Amino acid sequence: MxxxxxxxxxxxxxxxxxxxxxxxxxxxxxxxxxxxxxxxxxxxxxxxxxxxxxxxxxxxxxxxxxxxxxxxxxxxxxxxxxxxxxxxxxxxxxxxxxxxxxxxxxxxxxxxxxxxxxxxxxxxxxxxxxxxxxxxxxxxxxxxxxxxxxxxxxxWYEENASEFKYVVDDDADLARALEGVRTHGRMTFVQPNALNPAAVALCVDAVQTHPTLLRLSLQTHKFLQIR
Ligand code: SF4
Known part of the structure; x- marks a missing residue:
């Protein structure tokens, strides 16, 4: 399993x-x-x-x-x-x-x-x-x-998901997100892992570089210190 x-x-x-x-x-x-x-x-x-x-x-x-x-x-x-x-x-x-x-x-x-x-x-x-x-x-x-x-x-998800969310820590994760969105074309978020500053910078740069493919998702509940 x-x-x-x-x-x-x-x-x-x-x-x-x-x-x-x-x-x-x-x-x-x-x-x-x-x-x-x-x-x-x-x-x-x-x-x-x-x-x-x-x-x-x-x-x-x-x-x-x-x-x-x-x-x-x-x-x-x-x-x-x-x-x-x-x-x-x-x-x-x-x-x-x-x-x-x-x-x-x-x-x-x-x-x-x-x-x-x-x-x-x-x-x-x-x-x-x-x-x-x-x-x-x-x-x-x-x-x-x-x-x-x-x-x-x-x-099924490539055709029907409302959104994809890729957790990004490094360049390899980002490459997977880009490969994914180029394959399925669905709304796609990159989300820095655990608010790691390097990952945040990587994601911000990626969204600016690929503005029609990617959006940024932040774990806002962690900023707010709520669940
Ligand atoms: S990260 Fe998600 S998919 Fe992976 S083991 Fe944890 S709950 Fe399961």
Whole structure:
């Protein structure tokens, strides 16, 4: 299930990503949804920056990127109905929900999408884009490709993603972003990794050099010191 990276230590917050994913999928088999956390904040990245959003982080991932700073171990389990209720309780009049992870397409979220749409929410997903599109009705699909970490982008996303977001640390990451946007032609953001000043400068220069191809995304929630 999990593509590990040979020869590189895994530095992520989930100490054993394969075990965390096995646990998440075991929960899913019981009909419950394995969740890390639910919180209400502002979308900090990409095209939807600044919009109030309820985030649902699902447990488990199909990759184990060495730079991953996300803990995707199961912390809570919900029935679909209970999770929808909790989203409504936390979000109040907020109209956006973002499914993130880990990798949210590992879960069956069809019924949750139906319930939330019926309640008037718009739904975003943040995915690494490796698994086939799950077929749920989604309003905003954000792909953060992780090809160097062992995954091949599924072609559906090249035709249909709302936006691509490439995390950039160095020239090689930037080259992948440019290769990606020249291939799929979708709205594409370069996002400096962890506000590293050298990466910020690299991204700003790249957007100025390729103004019709790239946009800058900053992790504004980190500037604001909110989640
Ligand atoms: S795809 Fe995302 S959540 Fe999964 S291991 Fe990589 S960085 Fe972490």
């Amino acid at each position: 999990v593509a590990t990276i040979s020869g590189k230590p895994y530095l992520g917050a989930t100490l054993d990503p394969a075990e965390a994913t096995r646990e998440a999928m075991a929960v899913a088999k019981t009909g419950l949804l394995p969740v890390v956390e639910i919180f209400y904040s502002l979308q900090g990245e990409g095209q939807r920056t600044g919009q109030a959003t309820v985030f649902v982080r699902f447990a488990g991932c199909n990759l184990a990127c060495e730079f991953c700073d996300t803990d995707f171990r199961v912390k809570e389990t919900y029935t679909v109905e209970a999770l929808a209720d909790e989203i409504r309780r936390i979000g109040g009049s907020c109209r956006w929900v973002c499914f993130t992870g880990g990798e949210p397409t590992l879960q069956d979220l069809q019924r949750l999408c139906d319930l939330l749409h019926a309640s008037g929410y718009r739904l975003q997903i943040e995915t690494n884009g490796i698994r086939p599109h799950p077929g749920w009705q989604l309003d905003h699909v954000t792909v953060s490709p992780k090809q160097p970490q062992g995954g091949r982008l599924h072609p």
